[in-house]
Amino acid sequence: MFENFLEWLPKLLDGLGVTVMLTFVTMPIALILGLVFALCRLDGSKKMLAWPVAALVEIIRGTPLILQLFYIYFVLPYVGIRLDPLVAGVVALSLNYAAYLSEVYRSGIAAIDRSQWEAGQALSMRHGAILQRIVLPQAIRIVIPPVGNYFVSLFKDTALVSTIGVADLLFQGRLLASASFEYFAIFTVIFVFYFIISFPAMRGVRALDLQLEKGIRR
Template sequence: MDFVDNVLKVFPQLLGAVPVVIVLALGAMALALVLGLIVALARLSNFRVIRGIAIFFVEIIRGTPLLVQLVYIFFVLPVIGIQIDPIPAGILGLGLNYAAYLSEVFRSSILSVEHGQTEAAWSLGYTPTKTLWRIVIPQSFVVSLAPIGNYFIAMVKDTALTSVIAVTEILKTANILNSQTFQTTAIYTAAAILYLIISFPLSRIVDSLERKARTRG
């Protein structure tokens, strides 16, 4: 019972860090969605230079750990005069990392749209740009909803990595509490439960999106 009591005692303090997690996750996902779509379109470009830059970005981001990217943004960029506060640095690091992965989701979903619909739009007088934004992207976005949801859940959990750049989110708060009370098991158990409480409803929503996507398919 003492263990349960200790877990319950630290919960209110850990809950105070949840808004930081929400800001990190929503800010980073917004950045990842916009940048991921831009990179996906660049990957599909007919211009070799643009396509090459996009491929280079994806390979660099996917080929290095997220933790290293966060550390680089927060600790290395100030050496060249670029100082970023912890939360914006966390949003930037998470956003850039997930943009690389979401770009592949967007690219594959765009390619999954039947080319016949594009040709039909052209026959109706649509320009290629108008066809892309009015016909192709809306349909591809529906296909990509479930993968986007899965990446968002992963991002929520990856916000824990921002503790290494002084962001006071759930894990950082747990570390501080542990240094003060030394109730290691209770504190980190409470942190794990809190992450589960946040991610479980999100996973149910994603499952629902996947079922709807299969039904549409």
């Protein structure tokens, strides 16, 4: 059943390379954009930005990722915005994960005791300086574990870009399976590829979470 494995392997590895690349390109964008979204909503002096950002975040969180992907790739051309499938995939994934990460950031910042803000104000520090020097460094320790979980989820969710023609691991598998009709063998190999990357990553996130918990207790 798996006698043609070596024939499939180069194509599958090419697809896996695209999947990994998408993950490592998208995650930094989502991390930065999510922080921007969170800060816009937390800064009371920027209400003109807070409402549109809040609306965008709720729309993204309230609709399926695959629909957002289709909208960006298939609908935006009607208003003159045409994106390469790979670019459309990065945009959709980045916006989606930024919306969820913004809530992670907001929760992390909200978890910091109010006395930390008051201490900064007592030193005549501005809001931005308190956030940057006192609050964010503490909040980062809180948000690292959920961010790690989102990183693993993103790796798996990149499979959705195969629906718009991006030659990722799943797309390459579908091509090979449709040509050879060896669906069981090919998709089993793809299943294993995703698992052997995701499982160690999940264990690593768990180990990091435990280490941070120990550090906080000390």
